[in-house]
Amino acid sequence: MAEGIPTGAAGRAAQAIAKAAAYALMSLFALMTVYPILWLVMNSFKTTREFQVNQLGWPAAPTLANYAEAWSYGEFGKLFPNSLLYTFGATAGIVLLSALAGFAFAKLGSRATRPIYGSFVIGILLTVNTLMIPLFIEVNLLGIYNTRLAVLVVYVGQGLPMGVYLMTEYIRGIPTALVESARIDGAGFGRIFRSVILPMVLPVATTIAILNISGIWNEFALINILVSKTELKSLPLGIYKFSGSLSSDYGKQFAALTIGMAPMLLFYLAFHKQITQGVSAGAVKG
Amino acid sequence: MKQKKILFALLAAALISSLALGGCAKKAKVVTLKVMNYQQADQAGYKEDVKIWEDFQKANPDIKLDMEVLFNDPYHEKLQAYAAAGTLPDVFYVWPGSRSAVIHEKKLAKDLGVILGTEYLKDFSAAATNPANQLGMYMAMLPQAYTYTSVMYVNKKLLADNGFEVPKTYAELKAMVPKLKAKGIAAVMLPNKDGWPMQSCLFSTVAGRVAGDAFLRDVKAGKAKFTDKPFVDSLAVIESLYKDGIIAREDNQVGYGEAAGIFASGKAAIYVDGDWRAAAYITDKSSGKALIDPKAQESDFVLAPFVSIPGEQNPGVVSAVAGCGWSINGALKAGSPEEQAAVRLVKYLYSPEVQAIRFATGQYVPTRKGVKADVEPLVAKVPAFYAENDKTCYVVDGVFDPAVYNVLNSGLIAIGLGTKKPAAVAAEIQKAFDAWKAAAK
Numbered sequence: 001m002a003e004g005i006p007t008g009a010a011g012r013a014a015q016a017i018a019k020a021a022a023y024a025l026m027s028l029f030a031l032m033t034v035y036p037i038l039w040l041v042m043n044s045f046k047t048t049r050e051f052q053v054n055q056l057g058w059p060a061a062p063t064l065a066n067y068a069e070a071w072s073y074g075e076f077g078k079l080f081p082n083s084l085l086y087t088f089g090a091t092a093g094i095v096l097l098s099a100l101a102g103f104a105f106a107k108l109g110s111r112a113t114r115p116i117y118g119s120f121v122i123g124i125l126l127t128v129n130t131l132m133i134p135l136f137i138e139v140n141l142l143g144i145y146n147t148r149l150a151v152l153v154v155y156v157g158q159g160l161p162m163g164v165y166l167m168t169e170y171i172r173g174i175p176t177a178l179v180e181s182a183r184i185d186g187a188g189f190g191r192i193f194r195s196v197i198l199p200m201v202l203p204v205a206t207t208i209a210i211l212n213i214s215g216i217w218n219e220f221a222l223i224n225i226l227v228s229k230t231e232l233k234s235l236p237l238g239i240y241k242f243s244g245s246l247s248s249d250y251g252k253q254f255a256a257l258t259i260g261m262a263p264m265l266l267f268y269l270a271f272h273k274q275i276t277q278g279v280s281a282g283a284v285k286g
Numbered sequence: 287m288k289q290k291k292i293l294f295a296l297l298a299a300a301l302i303s304s305l306a307l308g309g310c311a312k313k314a315k316v317v318t319l320k321v322m323n324y325q326q327a328d329q330a331g332y333k334e335d336v337k338i339w340e341d342f343q344k345a346n347p348d349i350k351l352d353m354e355v356l357f358n359d360p361y362h363e364k365l366q367a368y369a370a371a372g373t374l375p376d377v378f379y380v381w382p383g384s385r386s387a388v389i390h391e392k393k394l395a396k397d398l399g400v401i402l403g404t405e406y407l408k409d410f411s412a413a414a415t416n417p418a419n420q421l422g423m424y425m426a427m428l429p430q431a432y433t434y435t436s437v438m439y440v441n442k443k444l445l446a447d448n449g450f451e452v453p454k455t456y457a458e459l460k461a462m463v464p465k466l467k468a469k470g471i472a473a474v475m476l477p478n479k480d481g482w483p484m485q486s487c488l489f490s491t492v493a494g495r496v497a498g499d500a501f502l503r504d505v506k507a508g509k510a511k512f513t514d515k516p517f518v519d520s521l522a523v524i525e526s527l528y529k530d531g532i533i534a535r536e537d538n539q540v541g542y543g544e545a546a547g548i549f550a551s552g553k554a555a556i557y558v559d560g561d562w563r564a565a566a567y568i569t570d571k572s573s574g575k576a577l578i579d580p581k582a583q584e585s586d587f588v589l590a591p592f593v594s595i596p597g598e599q600n601p602g603v604v605s606a607v608a609g610c611g612w613s614i615n616g617a618l619k620a621g622s623p624e625e626q627a628a629v630r631l632v633k634y635l636y637s638p639e640v641q642a643i644r645f646a647t648g649q650y651v652p653t654r655k656g657v658k659a660d661v662e663p664l665v666a667k668v669p670a671f672y673a674e675n676d677k678t679c680y681v682v683d684g685v686f687d688p689a690v691y692n693v694l695n696s697g698l699i700a701i702g703l704g705t706k707k708p709a710a711v712a713a714e715i716q717k718a719f720d721a722w723k724a725a726a727k
Binding site for chain 2 (some may be wrong): 030047048049051052053055064072074132133136137140220221224225228229231237238240242243249250253256
């Protein structure tokens with residue numbers, strides 16, 4: 001036994017102290033993460049007047065009026081379905097196209113593979129701000145400004161660089177012998193993709209989906225310039241109607257923020273197991 | 287009989303064709319106007335604003351409004367995108383200064399001085415119709431308000447309860463500190479966690495009085511420097527306010543949104559903010575509650591200019607800036623139905639009826655003369671404040687680029703916290719100004 005490591009009762013006591021300290025530290029971090037959310041939800045039930053004089057306490061007379069007014073002023077009834085469509089539609093597109101491209105880049109190499117793959121990956125380095133005005137001009141020229149198609153196409157395009165990169169690197173880890181034996185058995189590339197590759201890339205597909213679902217749900221800058229009609233906008237644009245440096249009605253603002261945040265929290269609560277597994281599995285090359 | 291039939295057929299044909307033509311003519315008359323509205327859903331007057339637009343639409347069936355509603359930075363980003371693509375809306379909301387620089391500098395809006403005409407504009411204050419108050423030196427927009435960014439909201443009753451009157455000089459203000467401090471009351475409250483309030487709501491007035499607008503113009507033209515005595519002396523006044531305990535150093539950790547409630551709860555005798563803050567105290571229509579009861583607004587509170595400062599060159603001036611307003615797309619063809627519809631909409635938005643609603647909901651005091659509204663006492667005191675303080679000076683962030691005034695904002699926080707001296711802050715601002723000027727060449 002190594003010298004210096006306490007044994008017996010003293011050792012158990014030291015372990016218990018270390019465990020307690022670790023728990024205390026983790027509880028502190030958990031509190032730092034959860035408290036702002038609780039504070040936001042708590043204050044969303046106060047009137048602005050009450051909030052201005054009581055920012056930390058529980059609401060004296062909780063009101064749901066903030067939620068009703070935020071829903072109506074923010075026109076969330078119109079924005080909610082759009083958010084769902086953009087988030088899940090674009091994510092499905094990103095995952096599918098990334099998988100197809102990743103398969104091609106990793107297993108069907110040609111002389112064009114390197115430059116095409118490079119052109120995808122370089123997209124990771126481009127910031128949204130540099131693309132905003134060129135994209136706006138482009139969708140105008142294409143005649144798709146103010147359409148859901150424009151939003152979906154741009155979101156898919158924005159998510160592809162990272163998706164293609166992750167997918168390609170993951171598929172590279174899949175033994176090429178599997179593809180070759182399927183070819184020998186007479187399977188075409190489409191069949192190989194469906195029956196061999198697709199089932200094997202589920203972990204990284206989950207990772208890509210998680211990254212994109214939260215990103216697109218909260219995306220603001222691009223959709224702001226891609227559409228002008230309320231019926232085409234998404235939740236973040238509605239929520240932003242409530243935020244200003246001279247803001248006067250915090251109750252509605254907090255209610256709007258809670259409405260925007262709730263679906264993602266529910267999503268996490270419902271799928272936290274898969275999300276944790278997906279992130280860790282996707283982080284390791286196949 | 288045959289003649290009758292022919293006559294009937296002709297009449298029927300005439301009727302059908304006139305109906306058809308009438309219908310066509312009617313359809314042809316509907317003009318679609320693309321409008322970009324700047325609207326915050328949690329702001330006082332939101333419901334009223336929605337109704338203002340609905341009323342216009344109802345009263346003008348020959349105009350169809352295609353509205354886009356945005357707020358804050360997204361509004362400006364979208365306007366920039368429209369300007370870059372050459373697809374500006376027909377009517378849009380614009381700032382008189384650098385926030386809407388692209389509109390002014392590229393002259394993307396029509397000259398309202400020409401299009402609305404002097405006869406129409408004579409009903410507005412001279413400051414609002416002066417093209418020199420806009421960045422492009424022409425009337426790209428018509429300011430709806432002329433905003434005073436520096437007002438002392440004074441709790442007169444609290445002062446009287448402690449044996450003080452509304453202070454007029456720095457010495458009077460300083461004399462209040464010990465007694466009020468002993469009771470846990472701040473003499474002057476100025477929340478500055480957000481950086482801009484000190485610069486916009488107090489320093490600009492101090493600089494206007496100590497250094498003057500001419501000095502700031504000279505700095506901009508390269509004929510003077512921020513490191514010159516008048517500007518350093520202005521910063522030194524701010525340093526004194528903290529050193530003398532008139533403003534607590536802790537105010538640099540108070541968020542802008544928190545201060546109105548703190549002042550209303552009687553924890554400060556004086557609160558320095560812009561005139562727009564009066565709206566925070568009026569009765570909330572949904573809850574029927576007010577931060578300050580209307581009766582108390584009338585009897586216990588007054589609005590006053592900041593106290594006189596030792597050594598000031600321009601006594602009594604208060605920082606003020608032209609407010610936002612509406613512009614018409616410069617690309618609209620002169621005399622076209624679109625231009626006529628845009629003018630009709632703009633005239634409606636500046637009408638006494640609409641401006642009275644804006645005034646009544648505490649959004650601003652209109653530049654249109656003679657607008658009357660039933661407002662709560664504190665808001666009613668704002669036009670009186672304007673009348674008593676007609677000498678104005680620049681707001682620093684309306685004169686210089688963000689690259690320059692952001693350094694000033696940070697410097698004022700550092701002075702407030704006691705970590706930097708005025709001369710050092712002045713040197714930093716001059717450095718930022720030199721860098722901005724070099725980059726702009």
